[in-house]
Amino acid sequence: MKSVRPSSNSKKTNSPTALLREGSDVTATISGRILMLGWAFPAYLSGGVGTACQGLCRALSQMGVGIDFIMSAPGDADDSVPDGVDTVSLAGKPDSIVGATYGAERSRVADSWDAAAARGQSIGEHDASVFGDLTSHPHLEFIRINVGLQPYQRSGESGDGGVAASGGASSQDAAVGQHAERHVEPEPSAEEGRESLFAEVDCYTHQAIQAAAGREFACVHAHDWMTFQAGAAIAETSGKPFIAHVHSTEYERTARQVDQRIFEIEKQSLAKADAIIAVSHMAKDVLIRRYGLDESKINVIYNGVDRAQANRPKPSNIVRDEKIVLFMGRMTLQKGPEYFLAAARKVLEVFGNVRFIMAGSGELLEQTMRLADQLGISDRVIFPGFLRGDEVERAFRSADLYVMPSVSDPFGIAALEAASFDVPVLVSRQSGVSEVMRHMLKTDFWDIDDMADKIVAVLRHPPLQAALRKHGGFEVQNLNWGIAAQAVVGVYQALLNRQSVPKRASVDHEQAGQSV
Amino acid sequence: MSDTHGVEPDSAHKSGTAMNGSIVLALHAHVPRVLGRYRSIDQQAHYFDAYRTRELCTRYVQECILPTNRILVSAIRKLEGRFRLSISISGIALDLIEQYVPEAIGSFADLIQSGSVELLGTPYHQGLGFAYSLQAFGADVARHRDRVVELFGQSPNVFRNTELICSEQLASTVGHLGFNGILCDAPQEALAGRSCHRVYACGPSETPVLMRDPETSAQISESFTGGVDGLEALVAPNFADRLVGLSAEGVVGLFLDYEVFGKRFVTDGGIFEFLRYLPEKVVEKGGAFRTVSEALADNEAAGELHLGRHVSPSEWGGTLSPWLGGSMQSHAAHQLYAIESVANALGEGPLLDTWRTLQGAEYLLAMSMLDRAADHSKQLTSHLDGPYHAYIVFMNILDDLTRQIEAGLRTQGAVRDPVATD
Numbered sequence: 016m017k018s019v020r021p022s023s024n025s026k027k028t029n030s031p032t033a034l035l036r037e038g039s040d041v042t043a044t045i046s047g048r049i050l051m052l053g054w055a056f057p058a059y060l061s062g063g064v065g066t067a068c069q070g071l072c073r074a075l076s077q078m079g080v081g082i083d084f085i086m087s088a089p090g091d092a093d094d095s096v097p098d099g100v101d102t103v104s105l106a107g108k109p110d111s112i113v114g115a116t117y118g119a120e121r122s123r124v125a126d127s128w129d130a131a132a133a134r135g136q137s138i139g140e141h142d143a144s145v146f147g148d149l150t151s152h153p154h155l156e157f158i159r160i161n162v163g164l165q166p167y168q169r170s171g172e173s174g175d176g177g178v179a180a181s182g183g184a185s186s187q188d189a190a191v192g193q194h195a196e197r198h199v200e201p202e203p204s205a206e207e208g209r210e211s212l213f214a215e216v217d218c219y220t221h222q223a224i225q226a227a228a229g230r231e232f233a234c235v236h237a238h239d240w241m242t243f244q245a246g247a248a249i250a251e252t253s254g255k256p257f258i259a260h261v262h263s264t265e266y267e268r269t270a271r272q273v274d275q276r277i278f279e280i281e282k283q284s285l286a287k288a289d290a291i292i293a294v295s296h297m298a299k300d301v302l303i304r305r306y307g308l309d310e311s312k313i314n315v316i317y318n319g320v321d322r323a324q325a326n327r328p329k330p331s332n333i334v335r336d337e338k339i340v341l342f343m344g345r346m347t348l349q350k351g352p353e354y355f356l357a358a359a360r361k362v363l364e365v366f367g368n369v370r371f372i373m374a375g376s377g378e379l380l381e382q383t384m385r386l387a388d389q390l391g392i393s394d395r396v397i398f399p400g401f402l403r404g405d406e407v408e409r410a411f412r413s414a415d416l417y418v419m420p421s422v423s424d425p426f427g428i429a430a431l432e433a434a435s436f437d438v439p440v441l442v443s444r445q446s447g448v449s450e451v452m453r454h455m456l457k458t459d460f461w462d463i464d465d466m467a468d469k470i471v472a473v474l475r476h477p478p479l480q481a482a483l484r485k486h487g488g489f490e491v492q493n494l495n496w497g498i499a500a501q502a503v504v505g506v507y508q509a510l511l512n513r514q515s516v517p518k519r520a521s522v523d524h525e526q527a528g529q530s531v
Numbered sequence: 532m533s534d535t536h537g538v539e540p541d542s543a544h545k546s547g548t549a550m551n552g553s554i555v556l557a558l559h560a561h562v563p564r565v566l567g568r569y570r571s572i573d574q575q576a577h578y579f580d581a582y583r584t585r586e587l588c589t590r591y592v593q594e595c596i597l598p599t600n601r602i603l604v605s606a607i608r609k610l611e612g613r614f615r616l617s618i619s620i621s622g623i624a625l626d627l628i629e630q631y632v633p634e635a636i637g638s639f640a641d642l643i644q645s646g647s648v649e650l651l652g653t654p655y656h657q658g659l660g661f662a663y664s665l666q667a668f669g670a671d672v673a674r675h676r677d678r679v680v681e682l683f684g685q686s687p688n689v690f691r692n693t694e695l696i697c698s699e700q701l702a703s704t705v706g707h708l709g710f711n712g713i714l715c716d717a718p719q720e721a722l723a724g725r726s727c728h729r730v731y732a733c734g735p736s737e738t739p740v741l742m743r744d745p746e747t748s749a750q751i752s753e754s755f756t757g758g759v760d761g762l763e764a765l766v767a768p769n770f771a772d773r774l775v776g777l778s779a780e781g782v783v784g785l786f787l788d789y790e791v792f793g794k795r796f797v798t799d800g801g802i803f804e805f806l807r808y809l810p811e812k813v814v815e816k817g818g819a820f821r822t823v824s825e826a827l828a829d830n831e832a833a834g835e836l837h838l839g840r841h842v843s844p845s846e847w848g849g850t851l852s853p854w855l856g857g858s859m860q861s862h863a864a865h866q867l868y869a870i871e872s873v874a875n876a877l878g879e880g881p882l883l884d885t886w887r888t889l890q891g892a893e894y895l896l897a898m899s900m901l902d903r904a905a906d907h908s909k910q911l912t913s914h915l916d917g918p919y920h921a922y923i924v925f926m927n928i929l930d931d932l933t934r935q936i937e938a939g940l941r942t943q944g945a946v947r948d949p950v951a952t953d
Contacts, residue, residue, distance in 0.1 A: 361572050457916050468570040472923040475571075475930075478862040479922060486900065 045507050047233030048081035050249065052223055052242035063428040064239050064262040067294075067318050074319075074500035076154040080507075083230060085223045087215075087241075088159045160222045162215045213276065220245040227253070234258060234289075234507055240265065240277060243284030250287070256510040259288035261298060266305045267423040268349050282306050290506050292316050295447025298425035314506050317451050319496040320431035338369040338474045341414035341438075343402065343429055344421075346377035351420040351443065351460045353379075353386055358420070360390045361467035366474055371396045374410055411436040415480060416473045420460045421446045430455065434491040439483035441469050451494060454486035553782040553821035553829055554774055554813060555741065557714060558599070559691060560639075560789045561621040561657050562591045562628075563891045565911050569927045578885060578928045580914070585631050587910055588624075592632040595793040598803055600638040606810040607647045614810040615647045615820040619691045622655030622675045623888065625682065636682065643683045649822035650679055652687035652710055658890025659693060659854055661701050662841060663868040671887065672708055689713065689823045693892050695743065695786065696851065698841040699734030712739040712827045714786060716844035721836050728780035729833035730826070739827050740836055743786040745845050747777065751805075752791045770805075771812035778818055781833070782826045846903070853904050854895040859922040863929070864895060870933050877939050885932055889925070897921035 053068045072082055223245035227235075234256040237246030243259055250257030265277040285291060285306055291313045293299040299315050302308045340359070344350040352373060359371045373383065373396060380398070387396040402410055411417065417433035417440045424446035431448060433440050434455065442449045443460040456473070458466045473480050565583040567576045606614045620639060628635045642648045654660065655675040660668035672690070680686050690710040692701065697715035705713050717727035725731075727742040750770070777783045792802055813820065821829065840850075847853045855861050867889055874886040897908040898918045905917065915921050 365571055453917070454919075456919055464570055464572045465568075467572045468927070469920075469923060471571045472926065476859075476862070476922075476926055478858040479919065479926075482857060482859050482922075483919065 045080050045233060045504060045511070047231065048083055049075070049507065050227055050230065050232035050235045050255075051082050051084045052235065052237040052246050052249075053084060054087035054219070054238070054241055063318070063426060066428050066432075067262055067426075068238055070319055070321060070496035071500055071503065072155055073321075074496035075503065077497070078500055078504065079154060080500075080504060081154045081156075083156050083158060083232060085158045085160060085226050085242075085245075087162050087219050158226050160219055160226065162218045162222070209274070216241050216244070216280075220248065224248050224252075233511055236260060236503075236507075238262060240281045240284070243288075244280060247284045247287040250289070256289040256514055257287060258290045258292060258506060258510070259285050260292040261285070261302065261425070262294055263349075263425045264298070264301055264306070266301055267298070267425050268347075272348070288312065289510055290314060292503065292506060294318055294426040295450050297445075297447045297450060301425070314502070316499055316502040316506070317447070317494060318426050318428045318431065319494045319499045320428065320435045320491060321496055322435045322492055336368060338366075338415045339372060339413050340369060340470055340474070341372045341374065341410055341417045341433075342420075343372075343374040343407070343410060343417070343433075344419065345375050346373075346379040346383050348379065349422055349424065350375075350377075351422045352383045354420040354422075354460050354463060354466065355418055356383065356386050356390060356392070356396065357463045358418075358466040358470060359396065360392050361463060362470050362474075363392055363395055366471050369395070369474055372399060372410060372414070373397065374399050374402045374407075376401045407432075408436065411438050414438050416441060416470060418466070418470065419443065419446060419448075420458075420466060422460050424448070431491055431494055434487040437484045437488040439473055439480050440487060441466065441473070452487065452490060454483060454490045456483065552778050552819050553826040554778050554818050555782055555784050555786075555821055555823055555826045556616040557651065557691065557784065557786045557823060558616065558618045558789055559620075559653070559786070560596060560618065560624050561653075562588050562624045563657070563893050563911065564623065564627070564888055566894060566915075566921075566924050566928065568914060569924050569931070571927045571930065578932070579888075583914065584627065588627040588631045591790065592628055592635045595789045596628075596635055597638055599789055599792040599806065600635075600642055602803060602807050603648075604638075604641050604645065606807070607642075607645045610810055610814055612647055613814050613820065615649075615822050615825070617649040617651050617689070617823040618642065619651035619653040619687075620679070621653055621657045622671075622678045623657065623891070625678055640683055643685055647822075649689070649824055650683060650685045650687050651714070651823060652676055652679075652690045652708075654693050654890075656887050656890045657693045657892055659696075659851070659864065659892050659895065660868070660890055661692070661696070661698075661704065662851065662855070663864060664871055665704055667868065667871055667890070668704070669708060671890065672705075674887075689741075689827065691786075694843055694847070694854075696841050696843045697733070697740065698838045699736075701841070702733035702738035702740065702838070703736035706736045706738040710738075711824065712741060714784070714823065715740045715742050715838075716786075716842065716849075717742045717745050718836075718838060718842040718849065719845065720849070721838055721842070725834065726780050727784070728777060728782055730782065730830040731834055731836035732832040733836045733838060737832070737835075739832060741782065741784055741823055741826060743784040743844070744777065747774065747783060748785050748787060749846070751785070752787055771809060771816045771818065774813055775816045775818035781830050782821070853899050853901055854892050857898060857900060857918075859918070860895045860898045863898065863922060863925050866926070866929055870929075870936065873933075873936050873940060877936050877943070880939075882932065882936050882939060885928075886936075889929065889932070894921070894925050898925070 051068075051072070053064075068084075072084065075082060219241060223242065227245075227249045232253070232255060235246045235250045235253070236258040237243050238260045239262050246257050246259065249255075261281075265273050265281055285302065285308055289312065291302065291308065293302055293313050293315050294317060296315050299310075299313045302313055303310050340362070342352060342355045344352075346352050355371070355373065362369060371392075373387075384393075384398055387393045387398075399406075399410075411433055414433070417430065417438045419427050419430045419433075419440070419442045421427055421443050422445060424443070427442060427446035427448040430440050430442050430446065430452070434452065439456070440452070441456040441458060442452070444457050445460050449455065449457050456469045458469055460466075473483070563584075564579040565587055567578055567580040569576050569578055603614075603616065618639070625636070643650055652672060653675060654668065655671045655678065658668075658671060660671055676687060688710060689712045690705045690708075691714040692705075695714060695716045697713060697718075702713050712730075713733070715733075727744055731740050731742075732738070733740045774783055774785070792806060810820065842849050843851060843853070850856070855864055867886075870886065874883050877883060893908065893911055896904050897912045897915070898921045899905070899908075900918055908921070912921050915924060
């Protein structure tokens, strides 16, 4: 497998001078590139993991760490091209892109940028929008795999708000509109969906292994379970260290209604990992207790958020006397939408002039809408559906309070996003983010009275809102991706240093190579 | 008694009329009610958490007040009046102690009746009324005076404000309330290089101010880490030597909270041993203990002290910021004093009592973002989520109290109206 790009010499040369945006003078020196395995960046499928991968890659790239990112991309339904691989360098110019051919027994795709665009697969559109500002990072190369890994979309559409790219047409006032936009697609049965999911994971694993063959890299860094099997396999054949980055586990995602097969994949792959990155101490604890993993190889690295740019338009000066409380996240058991509604009902008993926005979609969307109806508060709850891009920002900026009542959330990156927009935040203590943020209100997801009480307090007392905005917005600046990336590089370095001491079967190979 | 130090005026402790050389130990006792997790939703909880309040009060009394008072009484007896000190006990502390550990009132009475202890005036509820409503402040101070006269038969002559906060205006107000002097932390800026071991006349009212020696007091209250090493470093003869030496300048103010003994430091850390031996060692070295009033009588004002704004102890940054610096804090205090007149209009009763209790400065301190404030508030707020929740609970209570007071006034009005028209 060969790929040519204008920056190809950066593959071997380290760039030790890259500065972090936050003004830190720490420089990263990793000899060799990182092979990163992931799926679903925000435009395809939102959620914390996509946002996290994007933020982390950008920061690592800025530090001069070279990354080859093997990424799943959704296969278009009418795509005549079977599963395959595109190699796309985001260095930017069409002539820098050279298709690759693998797996002679299967189909090969050797798409150029133009070819992709021509068949309407719109690499440019996707990538330019998703990675718009990443295209200027020569250290980052993407290798796409055409499988549609959408595991959290067990039904219908999905997504946290996330830092999504501006997508399709949006209803102008999605955030504050009066009517719920019911957006539920017909879908295969749960069982069919599940089977096709495992098939897609297998497909990803198979192709990722092929894509990795022949590449040179220092270590393998895989994000979440769909890529863990590929990561473990690539690490095994290459003899390179395997870092498993756990953004969430099956145990947490499903609010304990675990799919045993996924659990086993996680458990076995994580056992093989040389290092594990957990996104909070709470998440680390789950890995130790539920997955029986060795504590000493688990590193806690918090997610970050890149602060909303200062030059964004300010919210309008239109005075509205109605308060807005925002929920933004997947409508799944994990995110606790029913607790939000239960609290909303209590709030409405004592505070009338408030509207609750529940943005996002997911398997519980319809059920949640029905619940709002049953509680008799549907006139006060808005379901705008899955928000993208500007809609996300507008929703945040219009909110008097963002509530994240997660039942079990390893981190909860949306809470950081909210804080970065200077929105007061109320999070459940069952979220990892509650460990790091002092200046957020906290509650237990099941304590509806407490949640409602704190919502009422924020709506009623402007000084509380002001203090949360000010201190939260300031505090969140210390949780940026530059700091997270530094910690990740620390994990790489520790493993690579350890590996310079002979390890496994690969030692012979390495020594032989050096002696030549 | 030999004058081993050589600088101590030898007549000081013998005649009791010397013009300088006083060591003033002033202890302060205060314990507040703990706020409950009162919600705006499902208001089943009480404003105050009786269980936690009882816990807090009982521990405070058992671990700090009783053992300290035992040592003090025995030192007074042993030194036959040469060990003298002053104490202040907040009104709310007296209420709670009487309710939960009544025998401890007797322990204070023993001290006061020894003839070697002066009782100081202090705000009943340890609030910041002086910054919002002098009327509320005056009423609170008067209530405290009545309470201690009733309990101990001694009327205070010198005033110790909440957290030792002082200003010219306050000194003058206190003078009008009948006090002969006021305690204060050494305000470095106003002192402008002058010694904190002298008495000064504060503001136009020229109220005498007796200052805490921050460094020496902090050696006990902050640096005493317990254990044998701490004991060696602080206890006689070293610390006594220092005290006696410093007192040669005039008066050394050793102002401490009772919680320094037993609560802030573990009981077996040596702090009680220190307290047990200190008076004896000081007297041995020729030091002279004085009560606050005695020290004020012995020391004429060495100059004027201008305190244009309220000053707090240096460990709090010297300002009111730890209590009122945040938007939530100033809002809460403002809202509290905004209903003072309606609370008073309702007249004596549980609602007015609740309003008075909410004046406690600790409720505002609990809303502070300062680490030191969080540290000091943790016993009051361990069941709350930090400063934000402290504010929420306070405001929930205040909102509900306001509603209740207004409802009470309406009822009274309904009752009174027919009478008025007659």
